[in-house]
Amino acid sequence: MVHKHAFEALDRTMTDVFSEGRSIRSDIPFGGKVIVFGGDFRQILPVIPNGTRQEIISAFLSSSYIWSKCRLLRLTKNMRLTIGAESSNMESIREFAKWLIDIGEGTVGDDNDGDAIIEIPDDLLITDICDPIQSLIDFVYPSIIEQSRIPGFFPERAILAPKNEVVHEINDRLLSLFPGDAKEYLSSDSICQTEQILYSFQESLYSTENLNALKISVLPNHRLVLKVGVPVMLLRNIDQQKGLCNGTRLQITFLGKRVIEAEVISGGFMMYTTFVKFLDNPESLKLEDLVLR
Numbered sequence: 001m002v003h004k005h006a007f008e009a010l011d012r013t014m015t016d017v018f019s020e021g022r023s024i025r026s027d028i029p030f031g032g033k034v035i036v037f038g039g040d041f042r043q044i045l046p047v048i049p050n051g052t053r054q055e056i057i058s059a060f061l062s063s064s065y066i067w068s069k070c071r072l073l074r075l076t077k078n079m080r081l082t083i084g085a086e087s088s089n090m091e092s093i094r095e096f097a098k099w100l101i102d103i104g105e106g107t108v109g110d111d112n113d114g115d116a117i118i119e120i121p122d123d124l125l126i127t128d129i130c131d132p133i134q135s136l137i138d139f140v141y142p143s144i145i146e147q148s149r150i151p152g153f154f155p156e157r158a159i160l161a162p163k164n165e166v167v168h169e170i171n172d173r174l175l176s177l178f179p180g181d182a183k184e185y186l187s188s189d190s191i192c193q194t195e196q197i198l199y200s201f202q203e204s205l206y207s208t209e210n211l212n213a214l215k216i217s218v219l220p221n222h223r224l225v226l227k228v229g230v231p232v233m234l235l236r237n238i239d240q241q242k243g244l245c246n247g248t249r250l251q252i253t254f255l256g257k258r259v260i261e262a263e264v265i266s267g268g269f270m271m272y273t274t275f276v277k278f279l280d281n282p283e284s285l286k287l288e289d290l291v292l293r
Contacts, residue, residue, distance in 0.1 A: 001046050004064035010035075011066060029069045037061065037070070042104045133166075137173055144177055148251075154231040155249060155266045164215055178227045183255045185224045187212075228252050232262065243267050 011030050018031030029035075046059040061067060078097050082090065099121075102108045109116040128135035137144075140157050147153045161167045175182065212222035226232070231251050238244040243264055254261035 001044050002061075003046055003048075003059050004061050004066075005059075007037075007061055007066055008064055029066055133170060133173060137170065137177075141174070144174070145179065148178075148229050151265075154251065164217060168215070168221075175225060175227060175230060178229050180227050180229075182225045182227050185226065187220065187222045187224075226252055226255055226260070228255060231265065 014031040014033060015029075016031075018033065041060060041062065045056050048056050048059055051059075057063065078093065082093060099108070103118060106116070109118045126132045126135050126139075136159065140159050159170055161170060215221055220235070229252060231249055234244060234248045234250065235246055237246055248264060249266035250262035251265050252260065252262050
């Protein structure tokens, strides 16, 4: 995403610094030092405020005079997918990776002039048009009640969703499948009264009903409903040495008024039991560290 002018400025600066008192040719980039660039032009475009398509393309590093002096190295092996994978699945992994690259290159489908029709393989499609979300849940989490206690069942499965409302719907569907009574936790919803003069104005402007109805990605929801046995994910770094960090997946084993007991089911600290304590008022627990996944 960096503008090419930043790289060109670095090139001129390093050439000036390392050429002083030394016989370095002016055509050698970066004063003869090796610079490694990383990234993919197909991922994210440089940000040009109110820029046209031509201005955005011209901001790429590939449009700079430096590009002709660069050596292009391509990463062709998907380490994340191939490590630990069975040899029988390697060919399908390679075919899927090639299919994704072909879509990015625009070589899939008919002539691509901005719009193209792409045929998606049948094994990637949800064919149930009546209730596609339930069909997806049944595919990713088959026999969830019987297998929820099997080690490795939840860490190997996840559902990605593009929007928060879809995430909430999937979470509610999965939660309803677990037996037992659900326990509700609410966040603290009172306005800070340190500014006494502005308190009455803020209270009328930002009502608790409006604040509690907000559902945005940067803040946890006001209402969190959990059951014993459901998987959750930490969103804060609590104790990294014990594996309690952002992204750690846990499974609820006990729900109390002030304590939530869960065991780690992902990473190198599996089966480590942790108590996530919240010392607020039991009627208004502040659970900013947990989100249902």
